[in-house]
Amino acid sequence: MQDCCVHHVEFGVRNGEEYLRKFKNQYKFALVATRFTKHLKQWVLLSGTARILLTQQMSPLANSVSDVYHVPWSRLLQANQEPSLSSIDSVYNVALQVKNIQAITERLSRSGVTIAKPLQTASDNHGEVKLAIVRSCIGNVVHTLIEDAGYKGPFLPQFTPVSDSGDQSQKLTTHLDHVTFACDSGDSGRILDWYSNCFGMRRFLISRDEDEASGFVIDSEDIGVRLKAFEYWKCAETGLTTGNRPDSIKFVIAEALPNQGPNQVDTFLHDHEGPGIQHIGLHTDNIVSTVAQLKDNGVEFAEPPYTYYTEVGKLEEICDIGEDVDLLRENGILVDAEADPGDGEGSGGGEGGLRYLMQKFTKPLSDRNTFFLEIIQRVGARGFGSGNITALWRSVQAYMNSQKENKS
Template sequence: MEDSCVHHVEFCVRDGETLQRTFLQQYKFSLAATRVTKLLKQWVLKSGTATCLITQQISSENNQSQDQYFVESEKNFDCKERQQTRKLDTVFNVALKVKNVASSVERLSRSGVKVLRPVEKYSDKFGEISIAVVKSCIGNVVHTLIQDDEYSGIFLPGFNPVDSVHNNVSSEETLAPTLVTHFDHVTFACNCGDTNHILEWYSKCFGMRRFMINSDEDSENGFVIDTEDIGVRLKAFEYWKCAETGLSLGSHPESIKFVIAEALPNQGPNQVDTFLHDHDGAGIQHVGLHTEDIVKTVSCLSENGVQFAEPPYTYYTEVGKYEEICDIGQDVDILRKNGILVDAEADPGETTDGSQSPNLRYLMQKFTKPLFDRNTFFLEIIQRVGARGFGSGNITALWRSVQAYLNNQEKSDAS
């Protein structure tokens, strides 16, 4: 199983009980730990190395009180972005494991990064961690930096481990393989024209670098979807272990992939603009969850009640698509039945396991519908077979599936 430099991804929601049940019952995550304070209720859910922290604020009456870990998501929007005062459900924190928190924060401070929480140490019977929180240049996004090489606990000090009895699963289910294994990527929705600034910020501050999404991407303009119903620009970046500055992120930096999505100018309403409106600003639009068997995973998730954004009806009849699916050894009827997209157009170069097998390099994907009551955050289920990038055909079809869902929802709301 692939290790990850992402320690956890944090949700801040109004109803944590319901969301944690969704992850337990529908996505088959396991409840690993909980924490309750005067200010917060928190649940830690795991599937493979993918760890989600769900946080629900109980009270914010005492503005002088601070939680040792939590930084309130609502206060982290840039003033120019945050226009509303309404409470919102959001995914706002991508926590990263670093080799040395103190030196990382020192470098980030010199680069002008806002430090929301200075370096602190916490310990319990399982050992000690060092932790700090810094503000990203994107909307309400923050990054908790965690040094946990001297810690053997289930999550962080102060969290209470939960045994399998509390997960409402049978012994057979406990032994069954997880549906998803790790975080594959995080996609941010940003304002039009902000992409290059974001890339420069993460390159300078975090030591990350641009990588081509696929062979159809233009080095200057990014991967552009400009059709009648979609106008989106995508660019991607990843941690560069040879960077002379930035963070030092451990032994598997290739697992960190960030994607930026912005609407094209003068294109009319689309899903990026919808996110920015409903989220009151830029932020995390979706997270990709990797699976070793997407057919089984999507089938199970559907049976468990997960709702997906279905691909265009014509996807499987596009010129060459049938042959492409057959060439990689997949069953067209099974993929069509489950609404799974396939793309054999991967980035040139080595596969993820270091082999040179271009005929086996492909990826399969599917988007869920939004998890919250507004059209903001959703999940992506993805299986990679050698491919490191994102196929051009899949990207267009995936984004079109979300746009079709939003369009249908608008028609339903208007009727």
């Protein structure tokens, strides 16, 4: 198995077949394994190294029901809540590979972290895996910790391989780029401290325009959001694995600015019934062709303001990096050059050594204004361009505002 920090991301869904069709037919993920029990239906999807686990809960799971891989996702991590079927879809589990799972779970337990599922072992004829599930400090988010060195199966024990799982010829995305959490206003500092103490994560600045103390702030008439980001520090001694790959996962925290009125973060918190994972970024090597193909496949996107491409210096910036302005405008793709010096890791830049990234947000995947996807291409850039951040979040806000107008 290729060495990377994130093993998989899990979606808790009410209709697994619907999401399965969506990811296979629209996003061109390959189905690689399944697992069906009395209480659960699960499907494992793969695009490049990005693995998504769809989990549909078929019946309420009482505490006496032992399932090595699962904890419910709908506010059900509250200790005194009765088991029930979820009324929402939620991306709630970012599974992390670890080197010494016993040591890390013991250390987390001593630190007061809630262990949702204690250390267990699962095995089949492909080998053995050790795993435990810990609760994050964010809403219903959990992390399955997995020690799977030497395991040769397509996913995990008890999952049945799918015969056509090797077909990745149509894949549009290559790996998971980042995960973004939506949290309560003023909570980002506590979250950063928790991930630093528990997993050795380290703050990194989203863009060169960010203030380290206050984060990256978008404060305008139509949007008020604060963003902060962190990633696993390769010198940490918490037992995560990252390898030397430039696509090591990044985490972003989004919180609404106080006294700004309702915005997309507040909308997420309301519709999701609490903090959680707002979106994940999927990396592609060619965002123009990927977005065009996704549109043809029926994927709906939140479009950026048309004026984005006429902003002062934007056309010159696009021309400098050698991209086609008309193609980017036609597909609503945002571009941001990042000229910051790198840290010696990762790939180089584009023409003239410029570092830049291109991005686009989808509309929410469920019937609520909760989780969506981001398609992103990095050309040497490790952070997130300030101009893109504002335009991307404004595109989501415009979409949500239009929905409110249609309902009124």
